[in-house]
Amino acid sequence: MLTKNFGRNLINAFAVTAMLATTSAASTAVAQDANAVVMKNFDFAPMSITVKVGSSVTWKNLDGEPHTVTSVDGLFRSGALDQNDSFTFKFDKPGTYKYLCSIHPRMMASVVVQ
């Protein structure tokens, strides 16, 4: 994606800035670098991530087995993410949000929003 070349040259920088300015979907793409969690070898990594209020977290499944991102309190739920599928959620309120994979519920992690 564009984000890989972020800042490398003016054209890419311009493109990213333009995306930021347009829709929330575009800001999702940018957020992948900063607030990214992967599912790999049946774990979330990192297991705890701290983000600012109003920012998004993007999860990506790198395993050949599907996983889900399912919040314990029901706030967000990704559905099944197959290998290389992503899911993004925007956190509007401070707090600690615990979540798990509903297919492999021993996979537990949290998002801290400050």
Place this chain on the structure above:
Amino acid sequence: MSSDSEVNQSRRGALKCLAFGGAGTLFLLSGGVLAPIDLALAASKKSAHAMTGTPLFLQISDTHIGFNKEANPDVAGTLKQTIDFVNAMPAKPALTIHSGDITHLSKAEEFDTASQLLSGLNITELHTVPGEHDITDGIGTEYFNRFGQASANKGYYSFDHNGVHFIALVNVMNFKPNGLGAFGDDQLAWLEQDLKGRSSSTPIVVFAHMPMWTIYEPWGWGTGDADQATSYLSRFGSVTVLNGHIHQIVQKVEGNITFHTARSTAYPQPTAGDGPGPGPLKVPSDQLAKMLGVTSVKISGHPSSAVLTDTTLG
């Protein structure tokens, strides 16, 4: 015919079958002793028939329609192969149970493909329970749209066939933080009520997706509140608990309860604790069919006993 002669006949049949080598494994249950015996059902249908009679029902599990990774790029093909095998069985079981993970990602089109394939079975009566892969939206919309009617959309239900009481349970919708499956209080109360007043001589078959005993807790291979369920079942003389989920055969006998997990028709999984997690296991392509299969079950005699026959596709 007395139960003794029934058992003896089975033993004679089993001994005959030993000569044919192993395409599968037979589990002969009598008096709480489970004896695995190699079985070549495909090699000698006649002998297998003589030994097992007509199976009452068939268990298919973990078809994972929608899976397309290297462990098996053609899960529809292996399910079709399974169905062809079942349709060619010399004695047709009365019904089929599917113990969950019908689909891989709970998608509508996956359920449609699965239904279309399963309709090719010439056993028309099909009973299902959901696996965790069938309800990844949390409420199982696609699953219940298709299979909810049997249970008024609760997922768990019971029915009787040929004097056997069948109980379908759901242990994939109430996960606890320890990662094990769970039934939840409502379902356990329903189970207690369902069994109340039934004669202890009624043969019971329970099926649920996740194993109803803890096989390996770090991978969530168990059901946290299964002990309460088994406490309701323990007074019955013959209880057969059939699960899927782990894509391999593991069995245990506890009193009169036989616990048994089935093979998948899609792909194998590693044995407990081997590797980072319970994902698809890639095996050499000529080995795959040997790790996929179905289970057929015969229940007979007074007191009743169950004979479980596991057969592989290769």
